[in-house]
Amino acid sequence: MSDSNEYPNRGSVRVRRRTRRSVSIPYYPVIKLPDYFDNTNFAESYNRVHEIFKSMTLPTEWNVNDRYYHLSVDSSRLKVKYIGPGRNDREAAAIRTNHSIPSQCGIFYFEIDIISKGREGYIGIGFCTKQVSLNRLPGWENDSWGYHGDDGCTFCSPGSGKYYGPKFTTGDTIGCCLNFRDGTAFFTKNGENLGIAFRDLKGTFYPCIGLRTKGEFIEANFGHKKFKFEIERYMKEEKTRLHATLEANLTDNKFINNINTVIQEI
Numbered sequence: 001m002s003d004s005n006e007y008p009n010r011g012s013v014r015v016r017r018r019t020r021r022s023v024s025i026p027y028y029p030v031i032k033l034p035d036y037f038d039n040t041n042f043a044e045s046y047n048r049v050h051e052i053f054k055s056m057t058l059p060t061e062w063n064v065n066d067r068y069y070h071l072s073v074d075s076s077r078l079k080v081k082y083i084g085p086g087r088n089d090r091e092a093a094a095i096r097t098n099h100s101i102p103s104q105c106g107i108f109y110f111e112i113d114i115i116s117k118g119r120e121g122y123i124g125i126g127f128c129t130k131q132v133s134l135n136r137l138p139g140w141e142n143d144s145w146g147y148h149g150d151d152g153c154t155f156c157s158p159g160s161g162k163y164y165g166p167k168f169t170t171g172d173t174i175g176c177c178l179n180f181r182d183g184t185a186f187f188t189k190n191g192e193n194l195g196i197a198f199r200d201l202k203g204t205f206y207p208c209i210g211l212r213t214k215g216e217f218i219e220a221n222f223g224h225k226k227f228k229f230e231i232e233r234y235m236k237e238e239k240t241r242l243h244a245t246l247e248a249n250l251t252d253n254k255f256i257n258n259i260n261t262v263i264q265e266i
Contacts, residue, residue: 056104059097059207060222068093068134071211079219082118082211092122094134094210097222101127101205103180107238109231110207111175111188111221114149114168118215121167123149125174125187127205137210145198146210147174147187154187154197165194175229178205181242191228 037043061077070084070093077098084091101108112125126138126146138146139155147154149168153161168174168189175188178201185198209218221227 056102057099058105058108058222059099059101059110060224061098062095062220063098066098066134067095071095078221078224079115079217080209080211081218082214082216084214086119086213089137089140089212090135092135092137092140092210092212094124094128094136094138094208096128096130096134096206096208099206100130101178101180101207103204106181107177107179107231107235109175109177109227109229109234110223111173111227111229112209113219113221114170114172114174115217115219116215117149117169118211118213118217120213121150121169121216122212123168123216123218124155124210124212125149125176126208127176127178127185128208129203129205132208137212138208140210143203144208145185145201146208147176147197149174156198164197165189173228175227176207177229177231177234179238181238188229191230193229193234 033043033046037046062073062080064073064077067073067080070082070086070091072081072083073079073095074081080095082093084093114123117123122137124137124139124146125148126144128138128141128144132141132144136144137148137155138144139148139161140146140158142157145154145156147164148161149172151161152163152165152167154164155161165187166189173188173190175191176185177188178185180201183199183201184196185201186196187194207220207222209220211218
């Protein structure tokens with residue numbers, strides 16, 4: 001397995017459609033406008049549009065420049081293997097994706113295939129902020145959340161974990177879903193929803209994984225192939241639930257008064 005440290009030039013971003021076809025959307029870099037556009041409405045609109053597109057870029061692969069050195073990443077930037085000594089927790093290693101998750105997407109889901117659990121299977125899967133140290137498993141630091149394969153526990157801060165679900169090992173597929181609409185996250189195992197793991201989530205998050213012992217080897221799926229979990233079905237159920245909540249609120253006079261107040265302020 002090769003270790004990639006450079007990005008090839010790419011002229012497009014891969015995204016998924018409901019038909020499961022991948023289509024290319026051209027990526028246009030921000031080009032500096034001529035000086036005579038300074039302080040014009042056009043320049044303001046131009047810069048705003050580029051900021052919007054930048055803020056809605058989805059995670060598509062691991063960032064080889066945002067990892068701990070005990071990890072090797074292959075040329076696809078989807079497979080990660082632990083190559084460190086793996087003697088203790090101080091030799092854990094994590095990696096983040098190339099982009100954070102835009103909260104505007106509402107719901108974001110990814111899956112991790114466990115190619116090998118290695119010596120001990122100390123594999124953590126989850127998400128974290130940009131500032132979190134990468135020599136720790138997901139969930140072992142503040143602003144980091146993770147589900148661990150060796151004990152089935154979830155972690156969201158230094159200290160002991162909380163029992164959550166089954167352990168996972170070689171051949172399993174673990175999914176992670178962040179719901180920005182209600183501030184929750186849940187995990188799946190081999191296509192089965194394990195229930196809500198974390199609540200009251202707020203912030204800018206990156207998908208991440210952590211490995212700790214020799215031979216641990218995973219591959220990520222950020223939507224370039226079919227998921228084991230029926231994420232489309234979940235999204236339809238969420239849409240139905242939100243519509244039902246909205247309809248119920250429309251009969252609530254307090255809710256209507258709040259909406260009217262907001263409209264008047266605008």
